[in-house]
Amino acid sequence: MSERPAIPRELRRRVLLEAGHRCAIPTCRTTPVEVAHIIPWSKVKKHEFKNLIALCPTCHTRFDDPHNPLDRKAMRQYKANLNPLLSLSVSKKGDQIMRIAAYQDFRMKVGTWLRSAQALGLVKSKRRSTAQGIASAEKEVNERFADALISGLDFNSSWKGTYAEAIAGAIFYHIADWVDELFDSEFPAPRKLAKRDVVDELSEASINLHLAVCEEVGILEAEDTDAAAR
Numbered sequence: 001m002s003e004r005p006a007i008p009r010e011l012r013r014r015v016l017l018e019a020g021h022r023c024a025i026p027t028c029r030t031t032p033v034e035v036a037h038i039i040p041w042s043k044v045k046k047h048e049f050k051n052l053i054a055l056c057p058t059c060h061t062r063f064d065d066p067h068n069p070l071d072r073k074a075m076r077q078y079k080a081n082l083n084p085l086l087s088l089s090v091s092k093k094g095d096q097i098m099r100i101a102a103y104q105d106f107r108m109k110v111g112t113w114l115r116s117a118q119a120l121g122l123v124k125s126k127r128r129s130t131a132q133g134i135a136s137a138e139k140e141v142n143e144r145f146a147d148a149l150i151s152g153l154d155f156n157s158s159w160k161g162t163y164a165e166a167i168a169g170a171i172f173y174h175i176a177d178w179v180d181e182l183f184d185s186e187f188p189a190p191r192k193l194a195k196r197d198v199v200d201e202l203s204e205a206s207i208n209l210h211l212a213v214c215e216e217v218g219i220l221e222a223e224d225t226d227a228a229a230r
């Protein structure tokens with residue numbers, strides 16, 4: 001009854017390269033790996049890079065367990081967090097290493113800034129928080145913002161004129177808007193504002209940024225060409 005076609009070899013190869021031939025779940029990272037669909041094949045009926053992820057057999061089984069599936073959103077985040085640097089062959093690293101390093105730095109600094117804002121939201125939404133506690137959380141956010149801004153400017157100059165630059169900008173301003181609201185809000189801050197799930201709001205943009213970087217750097221295509229030439 002299976003009408004499901006096999007995943008094309010080159011596509012499979014890209015997915016494995018994307019994860020550095022290791023399980024994409026950050027706490028696992030074991031080998032060997034299989035290629036899994038984030039949204040099940042039975043729903044999408046196609047094999048697409050953006051919907052595929054490398055998982056070890058154990059995580060793959062857990063992910064597909066109908067009674068206790070791993071969270072699909074988390075899975076997309078794991079894909080978004082994969083490091084394209086891992087899939088660069090040594091000979092290609094020279095050209096792209098600075099750009100990918102700028103990308104990794106941007107993700108890291110923005111993530112830290114976002115977590116500091118979440119911490120501020122928590123402090124500001126609790127009635128028993130002190131003015132001093134709030135001031136110290138705000139100071140932390142401002143410092144992490146400064147790091148993220150520098151990293152963002154660095155990213156923009158490495159990725160000028162690309163789709164990745166546009167998405168990164170959108171992510172940055174999305175967070176900045178929320179942080180502004182947090183700073184301006186009354187005390188205690190409304191829970192709805194303080195506990196906004198900004199990570200979830202950004203999950204689509206986050207995966208799109210990852211895909212744009214993978215595409216722009218052209219590592220996957222370059223690797224494919226090498227393979228074809230061999």
Ligand SMILES: [Zn+2]
Binds near residue numbers: 024056
């Ligand atoms: Zn695993």
